[in-house]
Amino acid sequence: MNAIDLFSGAGGFSTGAQMAGVNVVWAANHWPEAVEWHSRNHPGAQHLCQDLHQADWSKVPAHDLMLASPCCQGHSKARGKAHGNPQHDASRSTAWAIVSAAEYHQAPVAIVENVPEFLNWxxxxxxxxxxxxxxYSVSPHVVDAADLGAPQNRIRMFLVLTRTKAxxxxxLPRLNHKPASGFISFDSGNWSMIEKPGRAKATLERVRAGRAAFGDRFLISYYGNTKIGRSLDRPIGTITTRDRWAVIDGDRMRMLDRFECRAAMSFPDSYQLPENHRLAVHLMGNAVCPEPVKRIIQAVKEAA
Incomplete structure (x- = not known):
């Protein structure tokens, strides 16, 4: 089975497809850094760096499966989705490239990933x-990545589109959850003292609440609605495109490193990342979790 990957980003969709035995032959994204790192990790695929509204689909290889993760920022609660915001309107419009590609190639199956709010667009x-x-018949599936093998609670929607009447x-399976403790190291990273001049009051309050709930070792979120920290015995919360999660160990703390973000997203340890921490975190937070993709494609194959 051959696949193409629209809005391929760091390569989570492509990686999950490969894990399910699919050959990714073509991938495209408008972000040069994403295309660079996708091509390093998937050298066998053709790559295109372009706004897909302008794509020439006649130059795209034939395929059995189209994967697509159009821009989600215009739908996400985290980024706002007000009508009339030009940036968000343009973001939402990327989904029409999927229609254009499907019209030309008529792939038997397409899988589209986005936030659940996509359905309310x-x-x-x-x-x-x-x-x-x-x-195409369209079948929405809203899943938590933690249920499908990733050590992260990440709610996403997958539309399964098939050329069938129904x-x-x-x-889909519901697997045992993998705890964050499985990928966090207490012997590496750039630690700092929690009680230091300039530390934000909100951070100190989260640490105090976390200690009361979980003891000396736990996670805290630097933004969002997390007030008391998070147990290491649970999957981590959603990995985002900027540093969000800090590890607490007694009187010291640090942010997740890029390799821990990679593990939280369920990428293999061999997946190459840029040395620049900020870019690596952005790529990972913007990606699709490969393990859930593998399970979804396997389920599609079994149902076909």
Whole structure:
């Protein structure tokens, strides 16, 4: 089975597909850094760095599976989704490239990943009708990455589009959750003292609450609604495109390093990352978790 990857980013969709035995033959993204690192990790695929609204689909290889993760910022609660915001409107419009590619290639199966709010998009119904007009049935699946093998609670929507009369409802497993303790090291990283001049009051309050709930070792979030920290016995919370999670160990703390972010996203240890921490975290936080992708594609194969 051959696949193409639209909005390929750091390569989570492609990596999960490879883990499921799929050959990724082509990948595209408008962000040069993402294309560079995708090509390093997937050298066998053709790569295109372009706004996919302008893509020439006749130059894209034939494929059995289209993977697509259009921009989610215009839908996400975290980034806001107000109508009339030009940046967010442009973000949401990237989904129409999927329709264009499907119209030309008529791939038997497509899988689209986004935040669940994609289903509430004002133009979702017209988008779905466009895919129906091309012969696709659309089946939404909202999943937590932790249920499908990633050590991270990350709620995402996967649309399974098949050229069948009825939507394909997948029988997905619910795996035992992997704890954050499985990938966090207390023997490495850049630690600093918690009680130091300039430390934010909100951070100190989170640490105090976390100690009361979990003892000396736990996680805290630097932003969001987490007030009391998070147990290392649970999957970590959502990895984002900027530093979010700090590890607490007694009287010291540090942010997750890039390799821990990679592990939290369920990428293999061999997956290459840039040395620049900020860029690596951005790439990982913007990616799709490979392990859930593997399970979803396996379920599609079994149901076909």
């Amino acid at each position: 004002q133009l979702y119904r017209p988008w779905e009708l466009a895919m129906n007009a091309l012969g 939507p394909l409802k997948l029988d």
